[in-house]
Amino acid sequence: xxxxxxxxxxxxxxxxxxxxxxxxxxSKEPLDRIVAxxxxxxxxxxxxxxxxxxxxxxxxxxxQQLPPRDxxxxxxxxSLVMMRLQVQRAQGSGIRxxxxxxxxxxxxxxxxxxxxxxxxxxxxxxxxxxxxxFRKTLRDQLLVQRLQQRVVQNQVNVSDSExxxxxxxxxxxxxxxxxxxxxxxxxxxxxAQAIQTAHDKAEDVKKQIDGGMDFTAAAIRYxxxxxxxxxxxxxxxxxxxxPEAFANLVEGMQPGQVSQVVRGPSGFHIVKLVDKRADGKxxxxxxxxxxxxxxxxxxxxxxxxxxxxxDIRKRIVDGHEDFAAxxxxxxxxxxxxxxxxxxxxxxxxxxxxxxxxxxxTLKDDEISQxxxxxxxxxxxxxxxxxxxxxxxxxxxxQARDVIRNRKAEEEYENFLRQVRSEAYVEIRLPDAAKKAAxxxxxxx
Numbered sequence: 001x002x003x004x005x006x007x008x009x010x011x012x013x014x015x016x017x018x019x020x021x022x023x024x025x026x027s028k029e030p031l032d033r034i035v036a037x038x039x040x041x042x043x044x045x046x047x048x049x050x051x052x053x054x055x056x057x058x059x060x061x062x063x064q065q066l067p068p069r070d071x072x073x074x075x076x077x078x079s080l081v082m083m084r085l086q087v088q089r090a091q092g093s094g095i096r097x098x099x100x101x102x103x104x105x106x107x108x109x110x111x112x113x114x115x116x117x118x119x120x121x122x123x124x125x126x127x128x129x130x131x132x133x134f135r136k137t138l139r140d141q142l143l144v145q146r147l148q149q150r151v152v153q154n155q156v157n158v159s160d161s162e163x164x165x166x167x168x169x170x171x172x173x174x175x176x177x178x179x180x181x182x183x184x185x186x187x188x189x190x191x192a193q194a195i196q197t198a199h200d201k202a203e204d205v206k207k208q209i210d211g212g213m214d215f216t217a218a219a220i221r222y223x224x225x226x227x228x229x230x231x232x233x234x235x236x237x238x239x240x241x242x243p244e245a246f247a248n249l250v251e252g253m254q255p256g257q258v259s260q261v262v263r264g265p266s267g268f269h270i271v272k273l274v275d276k277r278a279d280g281k282x283x284x285x286x287x288x289x290x291x292x293x294x295x296x297x298x299x300x301x302x303x304x305x306x307x308x309x310x311d312i313r314k315r316i317v318d319g320h321e322d323f324a325a326x327x328x329x330x331x332x333x334x335x336x337x338x339x340x341x342x343x344x345x346x347x348x349x350x351x352x353x354x355x356x357x358x359x360x361t362l363k364d365d366e367i368s369q370x371x372x373x374x375x376x377x378x379x380x381x382x383x384x385x386x387x388x389x390x391x392x393x394x395x396x397x398q399a400r401d402v403i404r405n406r407k408a409e410e411e412y413e414n415f416l417r418q419v420r421s422e423a424y425v426e427i428r429l430p431d432a433a434k435k436a437a438x439x440x441x442x443x444x
Contacts, residue, residue, distance in 0.1 A: 032044035032045045032046045032047075033045050033428075034428055035047075035048050035077060035427075035428050035429050036048075036077055036080070036081055036425065036426065036427050036428060036429075037424070037425065037426040037428070038081045038084040038085055038088070038423065038424075038425050039084075039085065039088055039423055039424055039425075040088070041084050041088065043077065043080050043081065043084065047080065048073065048076060048077055048080065051076050051079075051080060052069075052072060052073060052076050055072065055076060055229055064214075064217065065214055065216050065217035065220060065231070066217070066220055066221075067217070067220055067221035067222075070429075071221055072220075073429060074427075074429065075220070075221075075228055075229060076229065077427065077429065079226070079228075079229060081425055081427075082226065082416065082420065083140070083144070085419050085420065085423050085425075086143075086144045086147055086416075086419070087140050087143050087144060089147060089419055090143040090144060090146060090147035091143065093147065093150065095143055095146045095147055095150065097139050097142045097143055097146070100296055100301070100302045101142055101374070102135050102138050102139055102142070103302070104372060104373070104374060105138045105141070105142060106120075106134070106135065106138060107372075108353075108354075109138070111357075148412055151411065151412055151415050152407075152408040152411055152412060155407075155411045156404055156407040156408045156411055158400050158403045158404045158407070162403050163396060163399045163400050163403065166399045166402065166403060167395070167396065167399050175238070175239055175276060175277055175278040176236045176237060176238050176239070176276065176277050177236070177237060177238075177239060177242065177250055177273060177274075177275070177276045178234075178235065178236050178237075178273075178274040178275045178276070179233075179234040179235075179237065179242065179250065179271060179272065179273060179274060180215055180216065180219060180231060180232045180233050180234065180271070180272040180274060181219070181223075181225065181232045181234060181246075181269055181270065181271050181272070182202075182205060182215075182218060182219045182222060182223040182225070182228075182232050182269065182270040183223050183224050183225040183228075183232075183264075183266065183267050183268070183269055184198050184199075184201050184202040184205065184222065184223070184224060184267050184268045184269075185198070185224040185225075185266055185267035185417075186198045186266065186267040186268070187421070188417055188418070188421050198267055198268055199261065199263075199268055201222075201268075202261045202267075202268035202269075202270060203261055205218055205222050205270060206258070206260065206261055206270055209258055209270070210258075215231070215232075215258060215272045216231035216232070216233075217231075218270075219231045219232030220232075224267065226416070232272075236277075238398060238401075238402065239251065241401070241402055241405050241406075243264070243406065243409060243410075246259060246262050246264065246269055246271045249262060249271060250271065250273060253271075253273040254273065255273055255274065255275045255276060256272075256273070256274075257272070257273050258270065258271070258272045259271040259272070259273075265410060265413070265414075266413055266414075266417065283387055283388070283389050283390070283391075284347050284348075284387075284388060284390050284394075285347070285348065285385055285386070285387060285388075286345045286346060286347055286385065286386050286387075286388045286390075287345070287346060287347075287348060287359050287382065287384075287385055288343075288344065288345050288382075288383040288384045288385070288386075289343050289346075289359065289380055289381060289382050289383055290323060290324070290327065290336070290340060290341035290342045290343055290380075290381050290383065291327075291331070291333070291336065291341050291343060291355075291378050291379060291380045291381070292309065292312055292323075292326060292327045292330060292331040292333075292341050292378065292379050293331050293332050293333040293375060293376050293377070293378050294308045294309045294312075294330070294331075294332060294376050294377045294378075295332045295375060295376035296372075296375075296376045296377070302372070302377070305376050305377040306370055306372070306377050308330070308377070309370045309377040309378065309379055310370050312326055312330055312379065313367060313369075313370060313379045316367060316379075317367060323340065323341065323367075323381055324340025324341065324342075325340070327340045327341030328340055328341075332376070333375075341381075345386070345388070347390070348360075352373065352374075354371065354372075354373045355373065355378070355380065358371055358378075358380050359380070359382060362380070362381075362382040363382065364382055364383065364384055364385075365381070365382070365383065366381070366382055367379055367380070367381045368380040368381070
């Protein structure tokens with residue numbers, strides 16, 4: 001739970017000033033000074049301090065990996081600014097998050113931490129964190145996620161011919177790699193001098209790493225990427241999910257090796273291969289199931305949908321009515337209703353973690369209790385399981401995912417750069433303001 005608390009503290013600073021201002025008014029303390037203006041919103045010193053404190057807590061056992069406090073303040077402040085700008089853009093685009101959406105997200109957080117909601121609320125309270133602010137944090141996360149989905153889905157399409165070409169090229173590599181990276185960004189429309197300055201900075205960072213500086217510490221101190229405060233950690237990815245800017249570099253690297261500086265669309269990168277692993281024949285357990293869905297929307301709230309699906313389950317279990325007939329009549333899943341709710345054969349993770357969790361608790365021909373997902377309220381009947389060699393299918397799915405993810409990452413990165421360049425942002429940290437004016441957020 002400590003990790004959840006640390007992340008929560010950091011994201012809490014992106015919620016806006018209303019909660020902070022209210023608290024100060026009640027305590028009759030003077031208002032914080034403003035450390036940044038992001039369009040029509042402000043970030044207060046107390047918000048920045050709280051976010052920085054959470055980063056310091058995460059690195060308490062390895063404080064040497066963190067940059068000097070003034071550099072850390074600038075890095076964290078830029079992250080807060082970008083979060084605030086994304087939330088504003090989401091709201092301005094008409095994206096909304098309902099209370100039911102937040103309820104589901106809170107439930108998932110609790111489940112992921114092996115708690116119920118009551119235990120999680122108590123744990124937050126022990127840390128001095130209010131559940132109300134926790135929900136506000138979840139709301140902003142959901143807004144940003146939906147903004148990203150909207151930007152990507154409107155711009156990223158993958159055709160069958162693109163998949164065929166990638167497979168025919170024999171360039172789709174098996175296995176996975178764990179990567180870290182450092183980005184020294186180049187502003188949009190940068191002239192030759194600005195590009196050269198960024199390149200020189202990247203080369204200097206590479207020299208420091210070669211001289212013994214920890215890669216994670218270098219990423220935290222110098223990287224301009226959104227994941228800088230996580231040490232530039234990209235996690236485990238299949239080979240062909242690696243960003244195209246340095247895909248070829250990774251193939252020839254060994255675990256622990258750090259690449260030379262490489263130019264990408266958004267600037268200059270340095271990549272570290274943390275580890276790699278191979279994969280083999282893809283034999284998976286497939287599930288055959290059917291379900292009935294009652295959606296939650298503007299006309300039907302969560303309680304009403306739950307009552308409807310509970311009544312349907314009772315008619316099947318106690319009244320021995322036909323599942324397929326009721327699915328055709330009542331299910332609001334357009335993809336399966338006409339087939340009596342039949343979902344055909346699928347791997348356990350195809351429909352998300354909530355349905356996967358239900359499947360693991362069912363025996364053949366058993367019907368689940370009503371449960372809720374982002375789509376609404378469901379009942380699920382497990383019809384059978386089987387072992388299936390999906391090597392060929394998964395290779396094709398992998399190719400499609402590779403192309404989609406590459407396009408999506410590039411598209412959203414470009415979108416964020418555009419949002420940042422178009423936004424009115426005023427940094428009021430004395431040293432940070434000077435750096436921003438010079439176009440350099442973390443000079444070595």
